[in-house]
Amino acid sequence: MAVRVKVRLSKQIIVPIRFTRAVTGPPVADAPEVDDRGFGPWTRPASWGASDYRGAMVSLAAGDTVRIKVLREEIDSSAPLFITSSDRKIASVVEPAPGQPLAGDGIFRLKGESDQANRPVKIQVRLGAADGPVLGELEPHIFQMRVLRVRVHLVTINGVATTRTANSMVSVFDDINVIWRPVGIRFDYDPALTRAETVTGFAVPGQMTTNLSGGNWTEFSTLINLHPDPNRINMYCVRTANEVFGLTFANTVARPNGYGIVIADNSTANSNAHELCHYLDNPEHAHENAARTNVRTDIWARRRLMWTPSPYPNATPAYRNDVGYGAQLRGAQITVKDLAGDPWDGETARARRRSLNPY
Amino acid sequence: MNGLRRFISRLISGSTAHNTLSLPPAVPVFFQRSPDFPQGDARGIDSLHFQVRLNGTIIQSGQTGADGRIDVRVPVGGSSQLELLHNGTVVATYTVSVSTAPLAAVTAIDGQKQRLRLLGYHIGHGGADGDGVDTVQNMEFERSVLDFQADTGAFTDAVVSAAMQGQLTTKAGG
């Protein structure tokens, strides 16, 4: 059906397509988030090389094949579209087959062939043929997988133990790794290395009690100093926490305050992935500045892994209640772009930098 | 290329009358890979083959240049069909009409949507004209506001501040 265009003030710009995540619902390993926030490239790490592309970005691990969706925002649903890569040695389109048009659902499959960060590549959507006019561009970033080791500590506080077990954490890390895979980071959890820890003298049995606004981190600091493994990221499981689902200091904090992660039993894998993102140097992003004023509540904010609460309270307007991950559930986006208008994004690059020295 | 049928009078030899035939006024439509007018960068979709059809008759044909511009002739009070071609086959169609009314106030949602739509942001296809312009605050509108903020380097909070309203007016007009 024809797209209707009403020209006002004697000018009109038409941008035919955009890109988006291929699925809705929980994170899926082969359908990563697409950083479709605006069309500008903004700041790029020096190691990424220069590019004149304008559009979305996506990251994926070298060797992975992922699904990405093209949205026909301002072009007929029947217009034949073709997907090409400007450098198939870095990223190749594996479906549709060469010379074949995009399927009706708009989903194509892209393979990350090689981590060549300083050689930007463009994925192009073309009209009519594989050499047709370019309607839109996507810049993929391919990352060689890095493996970060994790030791889990199961903590008993004043005689009350966490309900988590070494085996139950296996599926938790499976879900965490689905979220982190596009960044090219995998958390290696060995249940055989899990430690049991016992601590007494806390305010409430089974609970990590904090007063964050009052600056009381004492119990948290005690926990993260329990037999930390110097060659692994240390994650401590407790039955409850009075203020949080999880709490983290990155390894930029020297001991005796220390660094590590505490998670409560009622935290989800998404929340645990959020804590690991803190560990890799990324703060929460919802607020505008360090004073935590002007908190964002929009659909992009809620899609971010580093959005503060999940699940979140009933939102206004109502469409904010589902940003593609389910009712009132925070998303799992780890941003690739580094926008001038967002003080807290560029999370992928920051996490990968920290991942070079994580213990 | 065919033309539009015109009504003409046979004039007696001494008549001082004449018949004025006007080409329908042209409005520029820019096909681009990203919204807003270029700022020293190349956004236009070039090499798009097109034709414009009015009342079933082709009145224009051509190919876009680097700026992706097509000056579409649209009769006043009516619409034209802009067709994109590949190898001579129509692959995409746009029904193009023109509004000469002033834009709504930039302080109102429909005024903001009109300006975002003019700049090429994706506000959806709701509204009476099927081009997304209405007074409804919906997900597509919020996405467009955020895109605009991201592209202009503003804090991305989906709040259409007075500063953003000023930018919309400066860029889109009205």
Added chain:
Amino acid sequence: MPTHTAQQGDCLTSIAEQYGMYWETIWNHPENADLKRRRKDPNVLFPGDLVFVPEKRIKEVTRSSDQQHSFRRKGVPAKLRIRLMDGDEPMAARPYQLEIDGNWIKGTTDQDGYIEQPLPPGARKGRILVGEGSTQDVFELQFGTIDPLDTTEGVKGRLSDLGYASDGDPAEVLSAFQQKYGLAVTGQVDEATRQKLREVFGQ
């Protein structure tokens, strides 16, 4: 002689050509006084108009039988006078090709965008090509099809020739015309609108 019922495409010159007389003979005949009062413009008839066609008068001329003689039929061809506009700008000094019933004429529009050429009275269709190659503008012409200004068809035809939508909402189209020329915007045809339409269109 018959009363001719005007068809679409008829005008005084084509009817006169058909019946072999000057157009003035028909237009000024007392039997056509009412037609003349209603239509005012001999160039414009409306389908269904009844045109009285008087008897032809036979002219007798005496000449010597053993000589060759030439008889020249008097008559002045009709013409077309068209002004080509691109929006509000005349298409001035533009090369054009004009085809009338298969015959081609080349020319250049004048400084105000006018083309004036003789038009055989029986000519029905033509076209004007302005420019060259893929940027050529084409005007397909149908002669004798302008209807009186006091008819809906006459208003619509003129607006269509001026670049307004022929299938658009009539009130919207009229409002746009009225607004452009500073008339009261009513969306309805009134005398002021007709006058301005006559002035802008040229007839």
